[in-house]
């Protein structure tokens with residue numbers, strides 16, 4: 693296998709992938725490659741693809757792994773835009789301590805977002 697043409701792969705995927713929420717077929721123009729990895733193109737590659745559904749307006753991030761003739765895809769419904777997905781893809785995961793801190797903050801939060809977000 694030579695170097696993979698990710699644009700062709702995305703065009704093919706947008707033809708076969710359907711929205712997990714409403715079943716609508718994806719529009720190629722609303723499908724963006726967020727990240728690719730093909731350090732070993734003879735063995736395969738992986739892609740992170742973001743797409744918006746024209747019908748129900750939900751967004752899905754697909755993690756796609758290409759292993760020779762086999763393609764595996766996992767879709768996750770998200771409220772992130774493609775720009776958000778690019779922004780957050782290399783961020784550190786939220787730690788248990790951060791979750792506990794948010795929980796403790798919310799226990800006493802009075803609901804006044806204006807004062808908190810200043």
Ligand SMILES: [Zn+2]
Nearest residue numbers: 711714745748
């Ligand atoms: Zn949909």
